[in-house]
Amino acid sequence: MKGIKFDFSNVFQPNIENGLNEDEINQYKDIIGEIVNKIIEENPGFLSLPFTRVYIDRVLDLKNWVQSFESVVVLGIGGSALGNQALQVALNPLNYNVLPREIRKTPKIFIIDNIDPDFVASNLDQIDPRTTLFNVISKSGTTAEAMANYLVARGIVESYGLDPKSHFLFTTDPQRGVLKKIAEEEGIRTLDIPPHIGGRFSVLTPVGLLSALASGIDIIDLYNGAKDMHKKVTNPNLWENPAALNALIHYLYYQRGYNISVMMAYSNKLFLLADWYRQLWAESLGKKYNVNGEVVNVGQTPIKALGTTDQHSQVQLYNEGPYDKIITFLQLENFQRNIVIPKIHDNFSELSYLGGKSLSTLLNAELAATEYALTHNNRPNLKVIFPQTNPYNIGQFFFSYEFQTVVMGKLLEINPYDQPGVELGKKVTFALMNRLGYEELRDNVEKQTKSKKQVII
Numbered sequence: 080m081k082g083i084k085f086d087f088s089n090v091f092q093p094n095i096e097n098g099l100n101e102d103e104i105n106q107y108k109d110i111i112g113e114i115v116n117k118i119i120e121e122n123p124g125f126l127s128l129p130f131t132r133v134y135i136d137r138v139l140d141l142k143n144w145v146q147s148f149e150s151v152v153v154l155g156i157g158g159s160a161l162g163n164q165a166l167q168v169a170l171n172p173l174n175y176n177v178l179p180r181e182i183r184k185t186p187k188i189f190i191i192d193n194i195d196p197d198f199v200a201s202n203l204d205q206i207d208p209r210t211t212l213f214n215v216i217s218k219s220g221t222t223a224e225a226m227a228n229y230l231v232a233r234g235i236v237e238s239y240g241l242d243p244k245s246h247f248l249f250t251t252d253p254q255r256g257v258l259k260k261i262a263e264e265e266g267i268r269t270l271d272i273p274p275h276i277g278g279r280f281s282v283l284t285p286v287g288l289l290s291a292l293a294s295g296i297d298i299i300d301l302y303n304g305a306k307d308m309h310k311k312v313t314n315p316n317l318w319e320n321p322a323a324l325n326a327l328i329h330y331l332y333y334q335r336g337y338n339i340s341v342m343m344a345y346s347n348k349l350f351l352l353a354d355w356y357r358q359l360w361a362e363s364l365g366k367k368y369n370v371n372g373e374v375v376n377v378g379q380t381p382i383k384a385l386g387t388t389d390q391h392s393q394v395q396l397y398n399e400g401p402y403d404k405i406i407t408f409l410q411l412e413n414f415q416r417n418i419v420i421p422k423i424h425d426n427f428s429e430l431s432y433l434g435g436k437s438l439s440t441l442l443n444a445e446l447a448a449t450e451y452a453l454t455h456n457n458r459p460n461l462k463v464i465f466p467q468t469n470p471y472n473i474g475q476f477f478f479s480y481e482f483q484t485v486v487m488g489k490l491l492e493i494n495p496y497d498q499p500g501v502e503l504g505k506k507v508t509f510a511l512m513n514r515l516g517y518e519e520l521r522d523n524v525e526k527q528t529k530s531k532k533q534v535i536i
């Protein structure tokens with residue numbers, strides 16, 4: 080069951096009162112055609128990925144070595160972890176790590192994407208360093224969190240008297256950064272993150288591919304999905320291009336004050352795609368300056384939600400709160416597991432309607448019900464439909480949303496590839512941790528902290 084579909088019906092009139100109409104969309108036909116052609120011409124790094132074998136082959140070369148470990152631990156953050164997590168959860172059983180090796184067949188996967196000591200320690204408690212491979216992922220090789228966790232892991236490996244070469248694999252920029260230098264000095268294996276592909280666009284590079292392969296995910300089919308989606312998203316005809324149409328829909332609603340984009344997955348396995356999307360949409364589009372250097376302060380806030388769980392937490396707000404949200408449902412048609420609700424208590428009508436039906440039928444009925452209610456309340460919503468969670472469909476999703484984000488960036492006239500807004504925080508962290516070269520910044524931060532008006536109760 081290959082190929083995701085996009086259902087845009089509920090963003091349009093008459094389904095939604097005051098919704099978009101086709102004429103409004105058609106006015107952008109030429110603009111979108113130009114944007115699509117411009118992106119093809121600019122050829123951003125991620126765009127040609129599905130047509131190159133180099134990263135897949137390099138990762139496949141390491142297959143036997145990587146799969147010989149009992150555990151593979153990813154140490155990275157942001158774009159160097161979110162895609163990995165989304166892939167693991169979508170494509171492996173949710174209880175993958177606790178399955179016996181005979182059933183799992185491939186190593187346990189841990190993704191340590193924070194420096195909270197409780198979190199790091201509880202992950203490390205579960206591994207035996209002698210049978211663990213640490214995949215340190217950092218494009219820049221400077222991110223404090225990834226580097227701190229590398230040092231922690233390195234300390235453990237050394238304390239066991241193990242050879243770092245046999246327990247570390249660095250995924251990093253081939254031309255810069257301290258990881259590259261250490262790897263060269265010590266003969267540690269490396270995988271390249273192409274210099275021209277930013278972290279949040281890197282899931283289909285060795286960043287996401289290695290841990291996916293380690294756990295037995297078919298990375299070639301992941302690429303096949305991306306490749307087939309490439310055909311669709313590079314089509315300059317707006318009505319045949321789901322990524323461009325989705326970007327335009329979000330843009331037009333954003334212009335009307337819809338500042339929030341909710342991605343609500345009706346599947347625990349698809350839920351972390353929404354996490355991956357949050358970074359992509361937020362870091363790419365939340366910008367102070369436009370391409371002409373003017374202050375614009377644009378961006379649409381991405382929110383993730385889980386159905387049905389968040390029906391009992393968020394949906395009241397989505398239905399009756401401000402008209403500021405466009406909602407994307409992720410629907411799964413066929414689940415890997417099936418549970419039929421037993422027919423018990425047939426004499427109680429409150430329960431008897433459930434007996435004999437499957438949980439997935441109930442889940443998708445609840446999705447249809449939420450969709451109906453939102454539409455009834457004139458809240459724009461759309462749906463990405465996954466016939467199944469397989470590598471092909473997940474590859475399609477990643478690729479489509481990467482392209483969509485760039486189209487949205489062009490519509491907003493900003494640069495979707497940089498993230499200057501996170502730099503100051505990174506530098507102040509270095510200063511506060513007494514990194515050499517950051518003394519002046521540290522003084523400024525201290526001065527500001529001392530002179531600041533305090534309101535602490």
Ligand SMILES: O=P(O)(O)OC[C@H]1O[C@](O)(CO)[C@@H](O)[C@@H]1O
Pocket residue numbers: 156157158159216217218219220221222225278279362498501
């Ligand atoms: O891979 P790196 O260089 O460690 O960066 C991790 C993340 O940090 C950021 O640079 C800023 O949050 C992201 O863009 C990136 O994905």
